[in-house]
Amino acid sequence: MIAQLITNGLLAGAAYSLIAIGYTMIYGVGKLINFAHGELYMGGAYCFYLFYIVLGWDIYSSCLVAMGTGALLGIVLEKVVYRPFKKSSRLVPLITTIGASIFLKAMAMLFFGVQTKSLLKGASFQQSFSVLGITFTPVQGLTVVICLGLMLILGLILKKTKIGKAIRATAEDRTSASYVGIDTDRITSITFAIGGFLAAIAGILVGYDQNISPTMGVLAGFKGFTAAVLGGIGNIPGAVVGGFCIGLAENIGAGYISSAYKDSISFIILLFILIVKPQGIFGEK
Amino acid sequence: MLIAIRNLDAFYAAPDRLALEGVSISVNQNEIVALIGPNGAGKSTVLKAIFKEVQIKDGTILFEGADITQLSTNRLARLGIGFIPEGRKLFGSLTVEENLDMGGYILTDPKKVIANKEKVFELFPVLSKTRNKVAKKLSGGEQQMLAFGRALMFNPKLLLMDEPSLGLAPKIVAMIFDMIKTINNLGVSILLVEQNVKKALEIAHRAYVLNLGRVAFEGTPKEILGSNDLKKTYLGG
Numbered sequence: 309m310i311a312q313l314i315t316n317g318l319l320a321g322a323a324y325s326l327i328a329i330g331y332t333m334i335y336g337v338g339k340l341i342n343f344a345h346g347e348l349y350m351g352g353a354y355c356f357y358l359f360y361i362v363l364g365w366d367i368y369s370s371c372l373v374a375m376g377t378g379a380l381l382g383i384v385l386e387k388v389v390y391r392p393f394k395k396s397s398r399l400v401p402l403i404t405t406i407g408a409s410i411f412l413k414a415m416a417m418l419f420f421g422v423q424t425k426s427l428l429k430g431a432s433f434q435q436s437f438s439v440l441g442i443t444f445t446p447v448q449g450l451t452v453v454i455c456l457g458l459m460l461i462l463g464l465i466l467k468k469t470k471i472g473k474a475i476r477a478t479a480e481d482r483t484s485a486s487y488v489g490i491d492t493d494r495i496t497s498i499t500f501a502i503g504g505f506l507a508a509i510a511g512i513l514v515g516y517d518q519n520i521s522p523t524m525g526v527l528a529g530f531k532g533f534t535a536a537v538l539g540g541i542g543n544i545p546g547a548v549v550g551g552f553c554i555g556l557a558e559n560i561g562a563g564y565i566s567s568a569y570k571d572s573i574s575f576i577i578l579l580f581i582l583i584v585k586p587q588g589i590f591g592e593k
Numbered sequence: 594m595l596i597a598i599r600n601l602d603a604f605y606a607a608p609d610r611l612a613l614e615g616v617s618i619s620v621n622q623n624e625i626v627a628l629i630g631p632n633g634a635g636k637s638t639v640l641k642a643i644f645k646e647v648q649i650k651d652g653t654i655l656f657e658g659a660d661i662t663q664l665s666t667n668r669l670a671r672l673g674i675g676f677i678p679e680g681r682k683l684f685g686s687l688t689v690e691e692n693l694d695m696g697g698y699i700l701t702d703p704k705k706v707i708a709n710k711e712k713v714f715e716l717f718p719v720l721s722k723t724r725n726k727v728a729k730k731l732s733g734g735e736q737q738m739l740a741f742g743r744a745l746m747f748n749p750k751l752l753l754m755d756e757p758s759l760g761l762a763p764k765i766v767a768m769i770f771d772m773i774k775t776i777n778n779l780g781v782s783i784l785l786v787e788q789n790v791k792k793a794l795e796i797a798h799r800a801y802v803l804n805l806g807r808v809a810f811e812g813t814p815k816e817i818l819g820s821n822d823l824k825k826t827y828l829g830g
Contacts, residue, residue: 435616477684477695484682487644488743489670489699 312442313563314556319448321555322455326510328539328547329462330382330503336479336542337492337499339398340436343405344385345507346529347412352378352508353515354416357425372511378508382500390500391493409525416522424521427512451513458506459548466544475499479542507532527571531558534578540591542587549589553577594657595782596643596674596749597673603653608650612638615807616652618784625773625783627797627814629790634803636786637679638752644669644676656751670699677757681740685729687769689720691738692728696746706746713742716775734765741772751782758789764807770796777788796819 327349334342355377360370389404436443466472478485478495486492511520514528535554539546554574562570581588596619603613613635620626641700643648645666654662656672664712669676684692695714697706714721715800717738723731728739737757744752755771759764770792777783777796787793794800794814803825810823817823 380727470694473687473691473694474698476687478692479684480684481682483646483666484678484684485695486666487670487676487678487682488696489747490695491667 309563310560313560315444317556318552319444319555319560320559320581321552322368322452323510323514323528323551324457324531324554325490325548325551326455326506326533327528327584329333329459329544330507330548330549331533331536332520332539332542332544333475333479333501336535336544337384337475337482338390338394338401338496340390340401341533342385342390342500342503343402343540344389344408344412344529345503346367346525347409347416347530348378348381348385348504348507348525349511349514349528350416350520351381351412351511351523352504353427353511353524354522355508356426356512356515357420357520360427361425370450374512375505375508378511379501379505381508382502382504383497385504386497386500390496409529413522413525420522422522424519426519427516443519445456447513447517451473454509454513457465458509459497462506463503463544469499471495484512526580531574534574534581536579538581538588540588541583543588546590595622595624596659596784597655598639598643599653600655601639601642601654602650603638603647603652604650605638608648609615610729611650612647612806613642614626615809616803618801618808619727620784621780623777623780623782624798625646625785625796627793627794627800628784628786628803629793629800629817630803633805635806636803637755638806639803640676640678640755640784640786643674643753648683670749672746675744675747675749677740677744677752677754679755681736683728683739683743686727688723688725688727689731689739689817690724691747692743693720696743699747709746709748713745714736717742717746732769733761737761737765737769738772741776745779750782751784754783754785756786756788758787758792766792770814789807 328347330345331342334340352374354548356370356374359365359373360367365449390401392398393404410432436445437449466476474490474495475498478492479492482492515524535550536547538553539550554577558570558573558579561573597706598618599617601613601616602611616639618639625808628639630636638647642649642680649662653660656674661669684695693710694706697709700706702771718734720739720742723735728736733741758769761769761813772786773783774796785797792819797814799818800812801808802817810817
């Protein structure tokens, strides 16, 4: 049973990692916890639903449009709820992102209804695999592969490209970054776009596996946030490790304690880190 | 005249509590100009005003004749103005080489970035040896050299330096002042804020003495050192 639980944990963890990367990068560059981040995840899933199910597009175009919309939503979020308030007290953009979160959820309810929706057109894709007694669906397998691939690509972008270095430089010292001529507003905008893009992908993949609802971003966002804090907020490898830790902890916990406690486990972990090691596993100071 | 600040009024928080009042300062081509004066005189504020870190109430800042009073911080590098802030403010978790790459951020030609990096490595060989080290692991002196190197990456015409010798060992301090002279000899004009008045006046062509947010005196180092009044009042004897 433990092998299955670990597998489930890794599957869930991959998606949490993608969400956590967005939280942590946006925090790094903007010193802001984006509480609307879960809604970028939900928005990506609903955008996919709109094109794939409602408008009947093919799966790849629908995915591309949904990922693009996630990025765009991130950019809009930055322009509307972050940039005008970046010079105010840190509490202000925190509250405006909570407002944006409520707004986006309400919009999804208004246009798509509160009921749970399925992203499946046929049942064939959900045929489970069984390898060495561990069961998972193709989409779940794909989720892990895509997540790991994206993390690798993101890592390379941040390490090797000019824009990636500029993102790290801005996260390190926003003022110094502007001294050398980096347009830090533009970098922040790009970072929100990356966060939105990754969250949208996670939303589509998880939504495909587990159906979608307007409030799907609440718990996923919370767990992504916990993963980011666990890894050390602002630290990208930390967010990945944190995501997998949360996924594993809640699934193993669900298996050995009770599945009723699955969601509370990440809340307990968050409380525990905040008390014992608020800077997270890889955080400094 | 390279940069000319005219009748500048600037403040940090409240417009009625001016940190600078009617300050006029200029730097000519190839000059080292020192800003000296007691703590809280507004020396660093002058540099911060150029880089829009304090609010400007009145007055103008001209760079090569163009009005840059309202220009945002990230546009200044493109004009050729570099800033080495107090405490260096390096990108601590980036490597030495990445810090230099970021210094050359505004350069569009990657070949130029590589060429400028080579020039910086020639000027500061220690940076070449530590190029893959993260900046925060460098010693204080090495960090200051990296700060110089980063600012030189985009071929600035004017460099603003805020307390470059602060917190460094005496031996390193002497080296830093030599470096400033070397950089100046490359054709870079320098506006230097320094606590170490003696050293600053040794290398400066002209100096301004600031007190309580106003320019109290302007002249050559000789004139300042020759005036007992100035020495007593502002430079602690």
